[in-house]
Amino acid sequence: MPGAGRFISFEGIDGSGKSTQARRLADTLRTEGHQVVLTREPGGSPGAEEIRRLVLEGDPDRWSAETELLLFTAARRDHLEKTIRPALAAGKVVICDRFADSTRVYQGITRGDLRGAVDRLHALMIGQDPDLTLILDMDPGLGLARAKGRNGTEERFEDFGEGMQARMRAGFLDLAREFPDRCQVVDAQRSTDDIAAEIAALVRGALA
Template identity: 65%
Template sequence: MLISLEGIDGCGKSTQARLLAQHLREAGRDVVLTREPGGSPGAEEIRRLLVEGAGERWSAETECLLFTAARRDHLERTIRPALQAGRVVVTDRFADSTRVYQGAARGELRDLVDRLHALMIGVEPDRTFVIDIPPATGLARGAARGGAEDRFESLGLGFQERLARGFRDLAAEHPGRVRLIDGSGTPEDVAARIRAAL
């Protein structure tokens, strides 16, 4: 299985991806825990271009191309080999992030994102969990976390609100694959909701 975790910045995806991978390993599954952008050496190099620097460093179109390049390398070098070996892949973000960030919140590029995805990736997760929290909460968490990877947080609350709407719309658009998960409460509360949905 390929399982992705999605949501706005600061929603707890990374924590939940780690907890889900741990749960699946305890259940006897062979799990690869990975992330996007990144997850392979080449994609990690592209990651630095995407998540560091000024918010307006790249146009939405350029971001689409960079994310797709990183995802292709991730798919070739990490995801596809793991799935072919019968492993479960849990990824902190996948193509839905590009659909929402560049396809909806940064510009009206959904058609371009979908065409690039069909041409270069052609894979959807078996299940996607979108962790839903108030945008102001996510922005505050991101600010508290600090670090250099704050390019998207620097675009402000309005951007995070557009992202939240985009992820909710995505869940409505793909009800067979995407599950909206209430992100309130403790990390274990959220993890229990994800396990129940899985």
């Protein structure tokens, strides 16, 4: 209901359509009377956007998984302080393109056996998860082709290849089983409109 601050995140492999669906959901909720903050990770605040450039650009081997974990957590803390918590306190719906689940998968599972460290650092410095997480599920090869087709500069993780994408997909599906009360898996290999309609229905149920 309008006036109740809620936190919704989008997760999934690269190229799964998270950014498009986050924007679609934000537009839908605004037309239905909600105040919405659309944000992203890494980023979402001036300091976090500076860290984004460090972690998403450059050679794939630029940082170790351990260094990435610290950088992402620093960005997330700034994002939480400057953007997410103020919006929730004001009763807004926060829609975030990636949050802590991406760190659990990327650095915690696929880039090294760091899940315990991820969870400890999250509990110590973040201490918050979304009310609802929408995991967009897609074939890793298709997702990677879509991601590489964007021809952008933020392709450091895509450059790890399809094997990494497959491990990421498995990691996100494992998280959905680990956190069934929070996570909903959405088939992302359908039309944009069909995906958006399912997501809108899931979110309306969560906001009711």
